[in-house]
Structure formats: structure tokens, C-alpha cells
Amino acid sequence: MQITRSVESEIREIVSRYTRAADQRDGEALAQLYEADAVVEVHYHRGPDGMELLGTLSGGAQIAESMSTAMAPHPSLGWSHHTTYDHLVSIDGDEAGIETQFITFDVVGTPKPEGGWPTGTFGAQGAIKPIESGYYRFTFRRTDGVWRIRHQDVIHDIPYVF
Amino acid sequence: MQITRSVESEIREIVSRYTRAADQRDGEALAQLYEADAVVEVHYHRGPDGMELLGTLSGGAQIAESMSTAMAPHPSLGWSHHTTYDHLVSIDGDEAGIETQFITFDVVGTPKPEGGWPTGTFGAQGAIKPIESGYYRFTFRRTDGVWRIRHQDVIHDIPYVF
């Protein structure tokens, strides 16, 4: 028996899947979360000076492609975590929205030395560093019972160079 | 049609709004989340030695004012993220509580060089650093259908100097 999930659970899950697809650099999995003609706008928020539009992605193909153009591929022993926080959820019939804080962490493992780890080595070996932060604003629409992303703003706190 | 939200969603949203108001240094938005005579206690948890009370804020005016007295204003190109994790939620009629872990990140962007970004620059330009951590303990009360914060403990892991 599959339990019926709340709308809030369903749209939160899309945000979770967004983070997984971004960290796997999986453009196809990412594009499936969006409507076919969805729009992603990437901004830099310059505090009191307002927002600067850095770029726009329109439609599934461009969104999928961004995984290989706008994000650097993981280096050897590298990974990332796009993480989201403190969601603000709004639901109105077949439309919904979530605003999150986000931080992206860059992860790079230390290669195991040829002679093995030195005596006394303990714990995780590598560097984990927050490299991006800001806000995501998602709007969702439900069509034929399936929620998908209709529009997304990615609002960076700090200058972002493509 | 606005969907009725669960009590858990409603009180989680107050925590999210708390983080937004803190990062915007918006004392008025902050104060509106609290009851008029709410109390905020700020502690330093010294491990096995127990808790040390660092300060108390009583009522909306003091809580609003804390945004300009207890928190440094954002520098140029600066921002912050108060982030919360792994909520423990309890609900009992018109009273409720949430305990969260928290980490506060300090964010400072790199100014764009006068001659533009050097060739090869890619990604977010600046430093994002965790500067505070600990636990928030919120208790809420529902009055006339509206949930507000009645009491909050801010429990810092590391010494905090005002």
C-alpha cells in the first residue's frame, strides 16, 4: 500500500531531486524535473543595488546542457553537494512555489598515498568547502497529476562568472 | 483554492522566516514572528560545564532592535545565511516546539576588478564561511488561529562575545 503523499512532500521532493541531478551532473535527470518550456534565470544579488541577470536557460535541452556548460565537471576524487535550507512553501491548487536558501559545497578527496595512510590517520581525508550561496525560487505546476518546475530563479549572493 | 496546511508546516515556516529576517537584518519582520512579550535567551553551551546565559531579549522592541545591536551590519558585497537542520517537532494543541541545529554562514563577494575578471575566471567569486553554530529551541503558541514564537533559546557551541 503506497501512502498518498501531501502536495508539500511532492514538491519538496522535486527540490531534493534537483540537488541530486546537479551533483551527479546528470542533465537528463535534471531536465525531467522541468516543464518542456520551463525557464531558469540566474541572477547575482548585489544587495541594495538590486539584481543583475547573469543568464537565462529556456526549455529542457538548454537546462540539460547547462550541466556540462555552466558547471565544471568533477575532478578525480571530486564531488559536490548542492544543499537547500529553510523552505518557504506556498500551494494554490495546481500551482505551488518553494523558496530555499542554498549553499553549494565543493568536495575533493585526498588520494591514498602509495605506501598507505600514515600511522595515526583518522577520519575523512580531503577538503570540503562552501563555494556558492544564495536563494532558489521555484514555481511548480501540476499537469495530469504530475508536478514539474515551471520557473526557477537562482540568486547568487556573490559575483558569478561563466 | 488555498490548501489547508498542517500545523507542522505552519511552525516550520516561522523558523524559515526567522532565518530570512535575520539575514536581511530586518528587525520589524523578525519581531512580527514573536508574541508581544516573547523572550529570547542567548546561551553559550560549555559542554560538560553546562550553559552560560549571555543575554536576554524581552518583547518585540528589544527583539527588533537586536538586528542592529547583536548582529553586525553586512559589509559591502556581504551577506549571511542563518541555516537550520534536522528539526525535532512537538505539537500539543495550541502549543508547539521545534528544536533545530543551526549554522550561520558569513558571505563576502570579491569586487569585480576594474579591468574585468581575468581570463579563465569561472564560478562564484568570494568567500563563504561558517562562523556560528549551535541549537535553536523555539516554543510556539497559537492565538486566534495564528502561531507565533513564545520563547526562543539560542545555544551557541562556542564562546560568543557581544
Add this chain to the structure above:
Amino acid sequence: MQITRSVESEIREIVSRYTRAADQRDGEALAQLYEADAVVEVHYHRGPDGMELLGTLSGGAQIAESMSTAMAPHPSLGWSHHTTYDHLVSIDGDEAGIETQFITFDVVGTPKPEGGWPTGTFGAQGAIKPIESGYYRFTFRRTDGVWRIRHQDVIHDIPYVF
């Protein structure tokens, strides 16, 4: 009147309690979250090369003991935060699962100088550093109305040395 909580809330709470027990190095509190014969597998995910099994804990006694063997005790003025993000929740009758991203932060406070803090000192005094990251995959089972962890994978992004 205690409000009935959703299954999703109940199993999310187990994840929250997991983080609390880990940070308190409280093996007994930790073990109570698991079934008596639960299994925890710790892996290192080496990207395209697949997963390497680092260790297995079987049953409550081993799980409780891991708090003093697999995790370093907190130093003086030290603490940690095991934090989880972007849950993927599945529920099917009396079985359920949650996959999370995780980051572990190491926290070390600065000791107060004998002569007190220097003039102009402001804010939290110490260092907060992300030291581990990866994914948790929990499966849960409900027995006699109580949800407990049946199996957990801890999947580290970077090499982990015991």
C-alpha cells in the same frame, strides 16, 4: 490533545535524533533508534570506480559502541554537527526509506584569554569546519506502531580512515 503525526514526520524525526545522538556521542540513545539486529554499512564512494565497503556494524551493541570507536571524542571546547539535507522519502505500508545528503561540521571554540577578550572582539570565537560529506540511506520498519532503523548505508564522498 496530541496531534497525530504523519508517517513522514515520524521517520524524519528518527533522522534528526540520529544527528543528535551522534553529536552527543551517546551510543545508547543512538542504538535505541535501530532494530535489535539492524545493520549499518559504511562505504566510500569512489566516483565512477564504484563503492568500497569500509566497515559493517551489526546489532545494537556494535552500533552503540561505534560512538566511542569510530568517532573521536570531542576535545575541550569542541563539538560537532551531523547535518542532513534534501531528503528523498519513500513510504510503503510498514516499510519506509529516507536518503539524505549529509555534511559533518567540526567545531572548536577559542578559550577565553586569561585577561578577557581583547577590546573590539565581537561574535562567535572559534572555528567551524566541514570535515565529512556524503549520503545516508536509511530504511525503516514499523513494528507494534514504532518506527526503527532497519538498515543504514553511510556513503562517504572522500576516503575515510578508521
